[in-house]
Amino acid sequence: xxxxxxxxxxxxxxxxxxxxxxxxxxxxxxxxxxxxxxxxxxxxxxxxxxxxxxxxxxxxxxxxxxxxxxxxxxxxxxxxxxxxxxxxxxxxxxxxxxxxxxxxxxxxxxxxxxxxxxxxxxxxxxxxxxxxxxxxxxxxxxxxxxxxxxxxxxxxxxxxxxxxxxxxxxxxxxxxxxxxxxxxxxxxxxxxxxxxxxxxxxxxxxxxxxxxxxxxxxxxxxxxxxxxxxxxxxxxxxxxxxxxxxxxxxxxxxxxxxxxxxxxxxxxxxxxxxxxxxxxxxxxxxxxxxxxxxxxxxxxxxxxxxxxxxxxxxxxxxxxxxxxxxxxxxxxxxxxxxxxxxxxxx
Ligand SMILES: [Ca+2]
Numbered sequence: 001x002x003x004x005x006x007x008x009x010x011x012x013x014x015x016x017x018x019x020x021x022x023x024x025x026x027x028x029x030x031x032x033x034x035x036x037x038x039x040x041x042x043x044x045x046x047x048x049x050x051x052x053x054x055x056x057x058x059x060x061x062x063x064x065x066x067x068x069x070x071x072x073x074x075x076x077x078x079x080x081x082x083x084x085x086x087x088x089x090x091x092x093x094x095x096x097x098x099x100x101x102x103x104x105x106x107x108x109x110x111x112x113x114x115x116x117x118x119x120x121x122x123x124x125x126x127x128x129x130x131x132x133x134x135x136x137x138x139x140x141x142x143x144x145x146x147x148x149x150x151x152x153x154x155x156x157x158x159x160x161x162x163x164x165x166x167x168x169x170x171x172x173x174x175x176x177x178x179x180x181x182x183x184x185x186x187x188x189x190x191x192x193x194x195x196x197x198x199x200x201x202x203x204x205x206x207x208x209x210x211x212x213x214x215x216x217x218x219x220x221x222x223x224x225x226x227x228x229x230x231x232x233x234x235x236x237x238x239x240x241x242x243x244x245x246x247x248x249x250x251x252x253x254x255x256x257x258x259x260x261x262x263x264x265x266x267x268x269x270x271x272x273x274x275x276x277x278x279x280x281x282x283x284x285x286x287x288x289x290x291x292x293x294x295x296x297x298x299x300x301x302x303x304x305x306x307x308x309x310x311x312x313x314x315x316x317x318x319x320x321x322x323x324x325x326x327x328x329x330x331x332x333x334x335x336x337x338x339x340x341x342x343x344x345x346x
Contacts (some may be wrong), residue, residue, distance in 0.1 A: 047075065051065060058142060066096075067080065098134075163207050164186075164217075167184070226276075274328070
């Protein structure tokens with residue numbers, strides 16, 4: 001998810017928790033030596049992943065998807081849209097995949113939750129860019145998740161960067177099929193640190209709080225969980241790194257700039273916070289966010305507390321911005337993903 005990037009989220013939570021996103025300048029090198037991209041065929045077999053995303057609200061999902069697509073260590077089997085206007089999210093995903101020449105990656109539409117909540121003006125901050133894409137029909141995300149899990153038993157990492165509604169629905173529909181996922185790596189929860197600087201008490205984090213029941217189903221599903229909560233994901237992109245994207249022009253970096261501008265107009269956040277990129281980076285290299293076992297309980301308001309008991313999640317509790325950016329920045333700046341077709345609705 002995101003931070004409470006949109007006004008909807010702000011009005012819902014900011015007053016309650018009084019957060020202020022840390023705006024500190026991080027000093028990681030743009031091009032580190034710790035994480036270099038392995039060439040095709042040079043490393044181990046690529047990890048099969050599916051990304052479940054609420055792209056279009058906050059800005060971090062487009063970074064997360066871009067890094068996943070630009071990483072030869074990952075084989076993206078598909079992308080599923082989650083939460084809110086899932087059809088429009090799928091249309092946005094189609095456009096990104098078209099622009100980057102990755103139309104081989106199938107897009108499926110998740111459970112719409114438009115009936116459940118009112119969309120605020122900022123909820124789909126990137127709707128203009130999304131609506132310019134070509135409209136078409138998509139398959140059902142829940143069916144796709146279960147088909148893929150059964151087709152590749154214990155091989156797929158599900159990267160969950162949205163409210164967990166699709167995942168809850170998949171568990172309801174076919175719990176044994178869902179257990180065929182190798183693991184879920186999620187951005188979600190808040191164990192000790194809430195929204196804001198270190199020391200801020202735990203928050204009801206958005207991806208969990210929007211659908212706590214689905215989160216509980218996931219934590220009880222029996223699938224190994226790797227959890228990247230607010231404690232480790234409030235990593236500011238910063239003005240300097242935004243500027244570095246301006247110095248090149250690829251379909252992905254151009255899209256990020258326009259989408260960041262759209263998001264800024266809607267949310268007034270100056271620079272992106274890369275919450276959702278942390279689980280992608282972790283999936284590529286676990287040293288970017290080392291985990292420790294915890295027993296996590298999800299309450300009905302969406303708090304995720306560490307309580308005594310048998311561990312049910314591996315949790316990254318500290319951010320590691322230097323390792324994170326040494327992996328992320330070369331992928332953004334050195335990729336040259338280019339599509340060959342027109343991607344806009346005429
Ligand atoms: Ca998200």
